[in-house]
Structure formats: C-alpha cells, structure tokens
Amino acid sequence: MRSVRVWFKKTGTAIYISHLDMNRCFSRAVVRAKIPLWYTEGFNPKPYLNFLCPLPLGQEGINEPLDIRIEGEISNDEVKSALCAVMPQGIEINRVTDPVMKTAQITSAQYKINLVFGSEGTANEFCVSADEIIKSGRLTAEKRSKKGNKTVNLCEMIKAFAVKADGCHVLTETETATGSSSNLNPDLLLSALFEKIGLEPVSRNISRLCLLNENGTEFC
Amino acid sequence: MFPKQLENILLKVQKPGRYTGGELNSVIKDKEKVDIRFAFCFPDTYEIGMSHLGMKILYSLINEREDAWCERVFAPASDMEEQMRSLNVPLYALESGDAIKDFDFVAFTMMYELCYTNILNMLSLAGIPLHSSERDSLSPLVIGGGACACNIEPMAEFFDFVTLGDGEEVTNEVIDLYKIHKRKGSSKKDFLKEAAKIPGVYVPSLYDIEYNGDGTVKAIVPKDGAPEKVTKRTVKNLDTMFAPSSFVVPFVEVVHDRTTVETFRGCIRGCRFCQACFLYRPIREKSPEVVERQCRAIYESTGYDEISLCSLSTSDYTGLEKLLNSMLDWTIPEKVNVALPSLRADNFPEELMKKLASVRRSGLTFAPEAGTQRLRDVINKNITEREVLSTASLAFKGGWSAVKLYFMIGLPTETDEDIEGIANLAQAVVDEYYNNPDKPKGKGVNVSVSVATLVPKPFTPFQWEPMITPDETKEKQAKLLSYIRSRKISVSMHNSNTSFLEGVFSRGDRRLSRVIETAWKAGCKFDSWDDSLKFDVWMQCFEKCGVDPYFYTARKREYDEILPWDHMDYGVTKQFFIKENQKAHKGVTTPCCREKCAGCGAAAINGGECSEIRKSVV
Numbered sequence: 001m002r003s004v005r006v007w008f009k010k011t012g013t014a015i016y017i018s019h020l021d022m023n024r025c026f027s028r029a030v031v032r033a034k035i036p037l038w039y040t041e042g043f044n045p046k047p048y049l050n051f052l053c054p055l056p057l058g059q060e061g062i063n064e065p066l067d068i069r070i071e072g073e074i075s076n077d078e079v080k081s082a083l084c085a086v087m088p089q090g091i092e093i094n095r096v097t098d099p100v101m102k103t104a105q106i107t108s109a110q111y112k113i114n115l116v117f118g119s120e121g122t123a124n125e126f127c128v129s130a131d132e133i134i135k136s137g138r139l140t141a142e143k144r145s146k147k148g149n150k151t152v153n154l155c156e157m158i159k160a161f162a163v164k165a166d167g168c169h170v171l172t173e174t175e176t177a178t179g180s181s182s183n184l185n186p187d188l189l190l191s192a193l194f195e196k197i198g199l200e201p202v203s204r205n206i207s208r209l210c211l212l213n214e215n216g217t218e219f220c
Numbered sequence: 221m222f223p224k225q226l227e228n229i230l231l232k233v234q235k236p237g238r239y240t241g242g243e244l245n246s247v248i249k250d251k252e253k254v255d256i257r258f259a260f261c262f263p264d265t266y267e268i269g270m271s272h273l274g275m276k277i278l279y280s281l282i283n284e285r286e287d288a289w290c291e292r293v294f295a296p297a298s299d300m301e302e303q304m305r306s307l308n309v310p311l312y313a314l315e316s317g318d319a320i321k322d323f324d325f326v327a328f329t330m331m332y333e334l335c336y337t338n339i340l341n342m343l344s345l346a347g348i349p350l351h352s353s354e355r356d357s358l359s360p361l362v363i364g365g366g367a368c369a370c371n372i373e374p375m376a377e378f379f380d381f382v383t384l385g386d387g388e389e390v391t392n393e394v395i396d397l398y399k400i401h402k403r404k405g406s407s408k409k410d411f412l413k414e415a416a417k418i419p420g421v422y423v424p425s426l427y428d429i430e431y432n433g434d435g436t437v438k439a440i441v442p443k444d445g446a447p448e449k450v451t452k453r454t455v456k457n458l459d460t461m462f463a464p465s466s467f468v469v470p471f472v473e474v475v476h477d478r479t480t481v482e483t484f485r486g487c488i489r490g491c492r493f494c495q496a497c498f499l500y501r502p503i504r505e506k507s508p509e510v511v512e513r514q515c516r517a518i519y520e521s522t523g524y525d526e527i528s529l530c531s532l533s534t535s536d537y538t539g540l541e542k543l544l545n546s547m548l549d550w551t552i553p554e555k556v557n558v559a560l561p562s563l564r565a566d567n568f569p570e571e572l573m574k575k576l577a578s579v580r581r582s583g584l585t586f587a588p589e590a591g592t593q594r595l596r597d598v599i600n601k602n603i604t605e606r607e608v609l610s611t612a613s614l615a616f617k618g619g620w621s622a623v624k625l626y627f628m629i630g631l632p633t634e635t636d637e638d639i640e641g642i643a644n645l646a647q648a649v650v651d652e653y654y655n656n657p658d659k660p661k662g663k664g665v666n667v668s669v670s671v672a673t674l675v676p677k678p679f680t681p682f683q684w685e686p687m688i689t690p691d692e693t694k695e696k697q698a699k700l701l702s703y704i705r706s707r708k709i710s711v712s713m714h715n716s717n718t719s720f721l722e723g724v725f726s727r728g729d730r731r732l733s734r735v736i737e738t739a740w741k742a743g744c745k746f747d748s749w750d751d752s753l754k755f756d757v758w759m760q761c762f763e764k765c766g767v768d769p770y771f772y773t774a775r776k777r778e779y780d781e782i783l784p785w786d787h788m789d790y791g792v793t794k795q796f797f798i799k800e801n802q803k804a805h806k807g808v809t810t811p812c813c814r815e816k817c818a819g820c821g822a823a824a825i826n827g828g829e830c831s832e833i834r835k836s837v838v
Contacts, residue, residue: 013222018472020473024471025471027523032520032521045555058230088244
C-alpha cells in the first residue's frame with residue numbers, strides 16, 4: 001500500500017459541488033478508473049481518500065491536492081491517465097505525485113478574486129476603501145467555531161493583499177491563513193468588507209491558486 | 221448547464237448541485253443537429269427523480285436516437301423556485317439550460333398521485349399554459365406515463381396524451397409519428413387523432429364522459445376514431461429489450477444512488493391490494509446472463525459500490541441463484557454490495573443470505589402486511605407467521621439485529637383483533653431474537669414497524685372497496701400504539717391525510733382537475749412531503765369546487781358501476797378482479813402463479829405468453 005497525491009482543478013459548474021459530494025465523486029472515479037485501490041478495513045470497506053484542504057462551496061481551485069491509497073504495481077503516470085479518462089466535466093487532473101509534505105505543513109493559500117460591481121464608480125469606491133481597511137490592520141468579523149462565535153481581527157490572518165479596479169471589475173490577489181491552526185476563508189473576508197464598506201458586487205468569483213507552507217514554498 | 225442569470229443566486233440556495241447539470245454520463249448534443257427536443261420531467265425534487273429507474277431507461281433510449289435529445293428536468297425546491305420566479309428564469313432542462321417551453325415534448329413520469337400539483341407548478345414555472353385546450357400549437361406536447369397513467373382522469377384536462385404500460389417501444393413510435401407531423405406542419409388536433417391509433421396512447425380529449433345524477437359515470441364515449449379501449453403496452457422479450465448501459469451519476473446524494481437492473485416484470489403473488497402486481501403482468505423474466513451483463517456495464521460506467529436487483533418480488537426470480545452465484549464472484553472482490561429489495565420471507569436460501577452479507581450488510585425487511593393469518597388470507601398475502609419468524613431467526617443467526625416489518629391498516633374486513641395482531645407479530649420477532657442462542661453478542665434487537673393505510677387502487681381486486689377515513693385511520697393508529705409493549709419496537713405510520721388525498725385521486729375522475737388546479741393556485745405543492753402538505757387548504761378547495769372527496773374514497777362501488785378507468789385495458793380482466801374480490805370477502809386465498817395459473821388474463825395482451833404459463837406447460 002502506498003499513498004499518491006492527486007492534483008486536480010475544479011472549475012465551471014463543478015464549483016457547486018460540496019466537499020462531501022467531491023468525496024463521493026472521487027470514490028466512484030477511482031473505481032471507474034480501475035485503479036488497484038487499498039480499501040479501509042471494517043464492516044464498510046471504502047477506498048481511502050483524503051482531501052488535504054477541502055475547498056468551500058462556490059470557489060474554484062486551480063491545483064488542489066487529494067491523497068489516495070493504492071495497492072499493487074501502478075506508476076503515478078498510469079494513475080493520472082486512468083483518472084483523466086473518467087472525470088466528470090469541470091474536474092481535471094493536473095498531476096499525480098508522491099506526497100512530499102504533510103497536511104499540517106499547509107499554512108496559507110493564494111487567491112485571485114474577481115468582483116463585478118454595478119458601475120465603475122462603485123468599483124473604484126470599493127477598491128479604495130478595501131485597500132485602506134486592510135492597510136489599517138483592523139477588520140473584525142464574527143467567526144463561527146465549535147466552541148461558539150468569537151470576534152476576530154481578520155487582518156491578522158491576511159498575509160498579502162493587493163487590490164485594483166478595472167472598469168466595473170475589482171481584482172484582488174490575496175494570501176490568507178489556511179490550515180488547522182489558523183484559517184481565513186476569503187468568503188468571510190469579502191463579506192466583512194462588503195458590510196464595512198456598504199457595497200455589494202453583482203457577482204463574484206473566487207479562485208484558489210495554490211497552497212503554501214510556512215516558508216512561502218508551494219505545498220507539494 | 222444552467223441559465224447565466226442564475227450564476228449569482230446558486231450559492232444562495234440549498235444544494236446548488238441539483239440545478240447545474242454537468243453530471244458524469246449526462247448527454248450533451250448539438251441542438252442544431254437534432255429534430256426533437258424532449259424534456260423528461262420528474263415532478264419531485266432532484267434527489268427523488270434521480271433515483272427513478274424508468275427515467276434512466278427512457279433517457280438513454282431517446283438519446284440513442286440521433287434525431288432526438290432527451291434532457292432531464294426536476295421540480296426545484298421552494299428556495300430555488302423563489303429565485304427563479306423573481307429573476308424570471310423559466311424552468312430549464314439540465315443538459316442545455318434551455319427553457320423547456322420551446323421543446324417538442326414535455327413529458328412527466330407519474331409514480332404517485334400526490335405529485336399532481338407539482339406538475340402544474342412545473343408547467344407554470346416553464347411558462348406553458350396548463351390546459352391542453354389552451355395550447356393550440358403542435359408543440360410543446362405535454363405528455364405523461366408511469367403507474368398513474370392507469371387512471372389519469374383527475375389530470376385529464378392538462379395532458380395531451382399519456383402512454384400506458386412499458387415505455388420502451390411506444391416512446392419511439394410516438395416520436396416517429398410526431399416527426400412526420402412536425403415536418404408536415406400538422407395541427408395538434410390532427411396529430412393527436414393519429415397518435416390515438418398507436419396502441420398504448422390515450423388521448424383524454426378524444427373521450428367524452430357522461431355522468432349519472434348520483435355522480436357516477438354514465439358513459440365513456442370515444443370520438444374521432446379513438447379506440448373504445450386503450451390497451452397498455454407490453455414488451456415481450458426482456459432480454460432483447462432496450463436497457464441502458466450507463467446512468468447519469470449525480471454529484472449530490474440522491475435517495476437511491478446505485479446501479480439498478482431489473483430482473484423481471486410482473487409479479488406471481490397476486491396480493492389483492494397491490495396495483496403494481498396487476499399493472500405489470502404478465503410475468504416476463506430476463507435471463508440471468510443478461511442481467512449480469514447489464515449490471516457489469518453500469519457498474520463500470522458509474523463506479524457505484526452497490527448493485528440493486530430490482531423487481532416486484534426479487535426472491536421469486538427463477539434465475540436468482542444462478543445470477544448471484546456468478547455475480548458474487550466479482551462483486552465480492554471488487555467490494556460491490558448486492559442489494560435485493562422486495563425479498564419475501566418464505567423462500568430465501570440461507571447460503572445466499574450469508575454470501576450477500578459478506579460485503580456490506582443491508583437492512584432486512586419483511587412485509588407481512590396484516591397482523592393475523594385470517595386477514596393475510598383476505599389480502600392473499602400467502603405468508604405465515606412461522607415463515608416470518610423462521611426467516612428472522614436465520615437472519616439473527618447471520619448477524620442481523622435490525623428488522624423492518626411492513627403492515628397496512630384499513631384492509632377490508634379488518635377488526636381490532638387484526639390491529640392487535642400487528643403488535644403481537646412484532647413482539648414475536650423480538651422474542652425470537654432473545655430466544656435465539658446464536659444471536660449477535662452484546663446487541664439489542666431493533667424491530668421497526670411501518671404502517672401504511674390501504675389506498676384501494678384501480679386495477680386491483682380492491683378497486684370497489686371503501687377506504688377508511690382519516691379519523692378512522694388515526695383511531696386505528698392510536699389503538700395499535702396502545703398494544704405495543706416493548707421498547708425494542710419502533711412504529712412509524714403514514715400521515716392519514718396524505719393517504720386520504722392519495723385515495724381521492726387514485727380512483728378519481730375528471731371533475732377533480734378543477735380541484736387540483738384550485739389547490740395549486742392556493743399554494744399546494746409537494747403534497748407528498750408531510751411538512752409541506754396543506755391539508756386544510758385542500759379541503760377548502762374541494763368545498764369551493766363543490767366536489768365531495770369522500771365520494772371517491774368512502775363509497776363502496778358496485779361491480780356493475782362504470783369506473784372512470786374502464787376504457788383502459790391492462791390485460792387482467794374485470795371478471796378476474798371480481799372473482800378475487802369475492803374470494804377476499806370469503807377469506808379464500810389464490811395460489812401464486814407458479815403453483816397454478818389463476819387465469820388473470822394478462823397473457824392475452826402479450827400474444828398469450830407469460831413466463832409462468834410456459835413453466836406450467838413444461
């Protein structure tokens with residue numbers, strides 16, 4: 001038995017698939033691909049799948065990692081081509097590698113966010129205000145957790161933030177804390193900004209570009 | 221795909237994956253290259269509809285044609301409907317995202333009567349006029365099929381036509397005929413007149429219904445050359461019949477998320493309350509080799525970890541042992557679970573049970589249906605208490621500790637003793653567990669009792685019987701609960717109001733169309749869901765329309781009364797139903813078809829062929 005790390009892209013209509021559904025989707029895909037799988041032992045044997053950093057509903061992922069356990073002689077490239085042939089629309093396999101880092105090493109993620117506002121004016125206004133707020137170092141929001149809600153300063157979890165307006169569009173590139181010890185979902189960051197500034201876009205697109213470790217090296 | 225306007229609201233609704241399309245194995249075609257656009261609509265949510273085998277079969281069947289594109293449509297949940305209405309997005313098909321009002325066919329499958337308001341709601345969301353008479357152009361044709369087609373009278377005003385029986389052949393015949401008429405530019409009226417000549421096609425507008433002073437039907441008068449009786453369609457050979465080689469695999473979890481393959485159609489048992497038994501006769505079996513091949517194909521194209529062998533009574537399938545012995549050879553190593561729904565307690569070999577449990581243990585369900593032997597004889601459920609207990613005992617020995625028992629209340633001739641009998645039988649199963657030396661160690665038993673109310677259905681020996689009222693139902697339910705003594709028994713009961721409405725529409729006539737429309741306008745939809753049923757509103761609508769619902773449920777019909785569905789021919793003869801009804805009241809059973817042909821008459825519409833007749837001759 002060995003683990004392989006499957007890197008995939010989730011775009012288009014696939015962004016509406018929840019994490020739980022992704023799990024089901026991949027457990028069927030690995031069966032269709034006829035990959036020799038290692039099954040969990042117990043009353044209800046299942047293929048072993050571990051999404052290292054589940055993507056929230058509605059967000060795109062450009063290079064998301066998933067570990068699966070396989071048994072028997074099959075190379076990473078063979079796993080990749082077998083999987084490529086059976087994936088549904090919107091989920092593409094980028095690469096299959098040996099796992100190098102551990103899940104716990106994920107500390108942040110890079111995002112590209114595209115907001116579309118009703119007018120150039122509101123786009124500009126949002127852009128200027130958002131920049132000021134993040135630079136001020138204080139943006140509070142209620143964060144839900146198992147222990148109850150608490151108010152946190154989101155800026156402490158933002159590692160980089162750049163924003164520019166382009167017509168009605170506001171393009172944001174940001175790096176936020178990700179992982180089990182500290183985590184900022186860009187959805188929360190955005191809604192806090194919308195509330196504070198008092199402006200809402202007509203549409204939004206959030207794309208996770210990559211996961212990073214402590215040193216800013218891409219997770220692999 | 222979905223309409224672009226929905227992009228910004230999909231994250232505001234529950235489970236958006238139901239509305240986006242793009243699932244594995246969904247069929248995308250170039251709309252410029254097809255002549256026929258077919259919207260296959262399921263009048264309930266995605267989770268229910270995507271579990272429906274008939275839809276999967278016809279979806280694949282139509283999409284095999286190069287000239288047609290079949291797409292799926294489901295009823296949006298209330299939150300989604302609200303968004304669609306506020307954004308003026310008409311009901312669309314999941315594959316193309318195109319509005320279905322521009323399609324050639326808008327077809328509904330109807331598995332239960334309580335979906336009728338959903339059909340109206342979907343038509344309205346689509347922007348399609350509800351009444352057949354309001355739709356002048358040839359397309360879209362609003363059509364229907366499924367079990368409810370056997371008495372579609374309550375929905376007669378809304379449908380252009382429905383098809384009776386197996387859809388595998390008639391669907392293509394209808395599409396072929398339509399194609400000719402579309403090219404010719406025929407009127408809808410001309411097309412319907414021709415369509416009525418295809419066996420199995422029922423065009424309600426070609427029949428006039430006359431009523432007697434007491435509200436019963438006086439006459440059913442066909443016009444414009446429509447046949448006096450519409451005969452259901454029957455596919456003769458299930459081995460050569462079309463069967464899908466892949467299923468659309470949903471992303472969101474649906475009710476039955478698995479490979480399903482039919483083993484045979486029809487049922488040899490003849491339980492007198494069961495409509496499916498008589499609607500799908502004669503018995504036609506698929507050979508085990510074909511079933512296995514079809515299972516394998518769907519398993520490989522979907523990756524499902526469960527295969528369900530489906531029929532009305534799986535353990536009656538003569539090829540079952542052969543099939544399982546061959547199939548378990550690959551399903552066990554590949555960790556695929558084989559599920560056998562609709563097993564009977566009396567004829568399942570122990571060996572097979574052990575093998576089946578080797579991957580994943582699924583639930584164990586028995587359907588004694590009635591609490592005493594006397595009443596089981598009345599309904600012709602030829603199963604004894606001893607058989608239930610010995611099979612349960614076997615199961616306990618095999619490691620099961622949970623058993624589900626299905627019963628009905630409101631059966632003809634039922635007394636308090638029969639209600640008490642339900643509690644006694646459940647208790648006997650509990651006792652059987654504790655008296656079993658081989659029971660699973662350290663575990664308690666769990667017997668869940670599910671109690672439905674009998675809804676007398678057309679095309680059953682009970683079609684003349686009165687149905688109990690919601691108040692009587694509640695009374696009997698309370699009585700049953702008072703008889704239950706053990707905490708190991710949990711009881712769930714059908715909503716008495718839901719069953720009542722089902723009873724009204726099952727044996728209803730055309731005068732109910734107005735009630736259904738009125739109720740839908742008053743906000744009734746998803747009536748089969750307990751939390752959305754607005755029973756008071758329904759009762760007000762009956763009153764407003766001057767229709768007495770009890771006329772359809774509480775009344776005992778005479779054998780010579782003209783029934784609203786008498787112009788439908790499902791093979792089994794009325795004489796047979798009368799004979800069975802009489803035997804029921806005498807408590808006399810009829811042996812199953814395999815023991816002795818009961819002469820139901822169904823074979824006649826299949827060229828005299830029935831698997832069981834063939835066997836008894838050999």
